[in-house]
Amino acid sequence: MILGGGFGGLYAATSFRHRGDLSITVVDRRNFHLFQPLLYQVATGELSPSDIAFPLRVVLSNRKNTRVLLGEATDLDAGNRRLLLADGTAEPYDVLIISTGSRTHYFGNDAWEERAPGLKSIEDATRIRHRILYAFEMAEKTHDPDERRAWLTFAVVGAGPTGVELAGALGEIANDTLRGDFRNIRPEEARILLLDNSSRVLSPFAEPLSAKAEQALIRLGVRSILGVRVTSVDATGVTIHRESGDEHIRANTVIWAAGVAAAGFGKVVADRTGATMDRAGRVLVDPFCNVPGHPEIFVIGDGASLKDADGKPLPGVAPVAMQQGRYVAGVIRRRLEGKPVEPFRYVDKGSLAVIGRASAVAQFGGEKLQLHGLFAWLVWLFVHLMYLVSFQNRLLVFIRWAFNYLTYNRGARLITGDPLPVVQEPPPDTPETLKPSTPTDRQAQQPQPTR
Amino acid sequence: MILGGGFGGLYAATSFRHRGDLSITVVDRRNFHLFQPLLYQVATGELSPSDIAFPLRVVLSNRKNTRVLLGEATDLDAGNRRLLLADGTAEPYDVLIISTGSRTHYFGNDAWEERAPGLKSIEDATRIRHRILYAFEMAEKTHDPDERRAWLTFAVVGAGPTGVELAGALGEIANDTLRGDFRNIRPEEARILLLDNSSRVLSPFAEPLSAKAEQALIRLGVRSILGVRVTSVDATGVTIHRESGDEHIRANTVIWAAGVAAAGFGKVVADRTGATMDRAGRVLVDPFCNVPGHPEIFVIGDGASLKDADGKPLPGVAPVAMQQGRYVAGVIRRRLEGKPVEPFRYVDKGSLAVIGRASAVAQFGGEKLQLHGLFAWLVWLFVHLMYLVSFQNRLLVFIRWAFNYLTYNRGARLITGDPLPVVQEPPPDTPETLKPSTPTDRQAQQPQPTR
Numbered sequence: 001m002i003l004g005g006g007f008g009g010l011y012a013a014t015s016f017r018h019r020g021d022l023s024i025t026v027v028d029r030r031n032f033h034l035f036q037p038l039l040y041q042v043a044t045g046e047l048s049p050s051d052i053a054f055p056l057r058v059v060l061s062n063r064k065n066t067r068v069l070l071g072e073a074t075d076l077d078a079g080n081r082r083l084l085l086a087d088g089t090a091e092p093y094d095v096l097i098i099s100t101g102s103r104t105h106y107f108g109n110d111a112w113e114e115r116a117p118g119l120k121s122i123e124d125a126t127r128i129r130h131r132i133l134y135a136f137e138m139a140e141k142t143h144d145p146d147e148r149r150a151w152l153t154f155a156v157v158g159a160g161p162t163g164v165e166l167a168g169a170l171g172e173i174a175n176d177t178l179r180g181d182f183r184n185i186r187p188e189e190a191r192i193l194l195l196d197n198s199s200r201v202l203s204p205f206a207e208p209l210s211a212k213a214e215q216a217l218i219r220l221g222v223r224s225i226l227g228v229r230v231t232s233v234d235a236t237g238v239t240i241h242r243e244s245g246d247e248h249i250r251a252n253t254v255i256w257a258a259g260v261a262a263a264g265f266g267k268v269v270a271d272r273t274g275a276t277m278d279r280a281g282r283v284l285v286d287p288f289c290n291v292p293g294h295p296e297i298f299v300i301g302d303g304a305s306l307k308d309a310d311g312k313p314l315p316g317v318a319p320v321a322m323q324q325g326r327y328v329a330g331v332i333r334r335r336l337e338g339k340p341v342e343p344f345r346y347v348d349k350g351s352l353a354v355i356g357r358a359s360a361v362a363q364f365g366g367e368k369l370q371l372h373g374l375f376a377w378l379v380w381l382f383v384h385l386m387y388l389v390s391f392q393n394r395l396l397v398f399i400r401w402a403f404n405y406l407t408y409n410r411g412a413r414l415i416t417g418d419p420l421p422v423v424q425e426p427p428p429d430t431p432e433t434l435k436p437s438t439p440t441d442r443q444a445q446q447p448q449p450t451r
Numbered sequence: 452m453i454l455g456g457g458f459g460g461l462y463a464a465t466s467f468r469h470r471g472d473l474s475i476t477v478v479d480r481r482n483f484h485l486f487q488p489l490l491y492q493v494a495t496g497e498l499s500p501s502d503i504a505f506p507l508r509v510v511l512s513n514r515k516n517t518r519v520l521l522g523e524a525t526d527l528d529a530g531n532r533r534l535l536l537a538d539g540t541a542e543p544y545d546v547l548i549i550s551t552g553s554r555t556h557y558f559g560n561d562a563w564e565e566r567a568p569g570l571k572s573i574e575d576a577t578r579i580r581h582r583i584l585y586a587f588e589m590a591e592k593t594h595d596p597d598e599r600r601a602w603l604t605f606a607v608v609g610a611g612p613t614g615v616e617l618a619g620a621l622g623e624i625a626n627d628t629l630r631g632d633f634r635n636i637r638p639e640e641a642r643i644l645l646l647d648n649s650s651r652v653l654s655p656f657a658e659p660l661s662a663k664a665e666q667a668l669i670r671l672g673v674r675s676i677l678g679v680r681v682t683s684v685d686a687t688g689v690t691i692h693r694e695s696g697d698e699h700i701r702a703n704t705v706i707w708a709a710g711v712a713a714a715g716f717g718k719v720v721a722d723r724t725g726a727t728m729d730r731a732g733r734v735l736v737d738p739f740c741n742v743p744g745h746p747e748i749f750v751i752g753d754g755a756s757l758k759d760a761d762g763k764p765l766p767g768v769a770p771v772a773m774q775q776g777r778y779v780a781g782v783i784r785r786r787l788e789g790k791p792v793e794p795f796r797y798v799d800k801g802s803l804a805v806i807g808r809a810s811a812v813a814q815f816g817g818e819k820l821q822l823h824g825l826f827a828w829l830v831w832l833f834v835h836l837m838y839l840v841s842f843q844n845r846l847l848v849f850i851r852w853a854f855n856y857l858t859y860n861r862g863a864r865l866i867t868g869d870p871l872p873v874v875q876e877p878p879p880d881t882p883e884t885l886k887p888s889t890p891t892d893r894q895a896q897q898p899q900p901t902r
Binding site: 030031032048049050051053055057058061062067068069070071087089122123126133134137138140141178180181182183184395396399400412413414415416 | 481483500504508509512513520521540573577584633851865
């Protein structure tokens, strides 16, 4: 039984193809596999949700030994080998692979979530898309210059790959996509701020690539504010702390790309098996990805804590989950055949981060081969298209990208959800017939304590 | 000023192209034009929302005399010629074109909306998609045969074009799309019921076409139950009334395609101008689409009540709105030039309704030319692709259709929104650790009075 249809779970499930004697169940609370590396493109209106989400039943439909179960795991009965679901049913297993991924982490400030959404799910992405597009609409509408400036200020917290991709895409939206669409504002006047407490952007990459990325961001109008810590997020913006003192940045749109933690099921696993969790909620596994003392339970992907041969912790990226998924499927098969198994060994095929149009950074073989600019971007494009699961979507994504590249447009610029969002909206006035126009002060109406 | 960016408003806005001296404002509460005729394809997972929704700013960006305002109209100050918006601002106008469209109408039973969503917005469509896909997932999961049958029963209320299109698409989902995706159920066993109080399906069409459509539906596994009135919709399904007595049909998925009424702004117009409304909330306009006594206010599209030359009321379809949009733009231009204007005359170019794969009905010249089957479907395909506003989307839609036709797949089969929906879910059990599996009786948990 496999819990979670992300990269880890899906790659495990598809690695049992020649074992018709095994019965595989994939449990997920969503009916689709989400191609997370492109989620930022949904958040920025370049792709549609269905371009990067593939129904699990379709991906697995020709595996007759595999069934898909829509359900949310709530508990684990490790003694009787049963997984308990939210609807009250219990699913028995012989072997369990747990690949429940990660969630946005606010370092203890969960109240910030409402003001600064993270980017982990389709809903997160459409919510962020909503906020970005809505901010330009409100800037167009308001007559108050301060208000307008607040609507045109976008703060992205976290300068890792996700933060850089979001900030870069925001730069393109402001400079290219929306050009000419408004009458009262010039979208290119938007201020896009990228905040991080590290001293450089893309800190997992080699230093020269960080510098290249920062230059590319500047060309897109993104200003990096580094070496700062966010101490508060509220209705008026963010407060940052640096050695020289605190500063408040007024911004009506804040996006959180600063941290992830393991999804909540890790705690259940730890509680029920006695395993240890690290600070980010990941379960410490043995070199075979097993929960210690439970050779029938594997934890893989973002929810697992494991070190590579050099003693460095494995990063929370898709390739680790994919390789672990394939690896544990192999371990299970070999153990059934009575063959010995080797510990998991991560093969780092390289890292990629896209910044914008024809602009990316890449490194391979540790930091031995470094690429940037157009060539890195073409590599990024190729790799992502190749990994997209279904052919139909690959073609659709390619067409969208080609159009966007040629026309600077973004086809999925929809504000969906509530017709007019409640977030950062003034409370509805008591309907007074024929009330005269009064500019309202949003800040005054939604006071929030500044921490 | 144009209120509403649907077919009527958009066609009006784009008809002022050579009048740079006029200043046009399009007000809409959404940031996109929705191509409603294909909305049922979003509801049935064939297309993505962004395939049929086009940002208004993009459609109108090269019209320098036109601005787009995101806002919801709440009131009309006809004396001072001002439109009042929900955010408390007032927008002055010289001439106002009101094209606010229609909404789902439950004939006084608004409580049914929760159980039987209608299909008017992107959110409606993704909600219906959610329910349809979720029903198959629940049927796969349950072990109770009655429960399974209730999840596999789909009742579509209303056998007009929308109801027929939805029922036909449901038939294809059950018979083709989901084939082989499940392990415990056979999706083709789904019961799809099409309910209407008329004596035939597609009653606006010629009788022979109704018969053809009903045959085509039967081949898709859709059962039409005609000459019945729905008297109740509750958690257990629908109750229908026929002369021989009442019958209750247990169905966990009910979709409402039975009626539309004018959007709420019509009432404001009637209140503020003294105009008359008909039973469906539409404003009675004069032959120039003007509100009587207000040559500066036009009402067009689904929100207007007007008769054609034969004294028959104009239908609530997109071509009427498009033609009226172009027409009132012409009236405004001619009046400014001091030229006389002719009353509005609707040119009926024909009617089309699609039933499924390679199956549609069409009539042109009243009922003179009738088509059905593959040829009608190709006409439908061509017409809809031609009317799709942007080239990018037209191509994407074409590719999706081509793939769906060849593979029987549907690329946008996503259950989005809440991770697990609350609708028709049992209330969450008090979490009892290691509680044994107990099938729950959903009916007992969500009692609703049967009318």
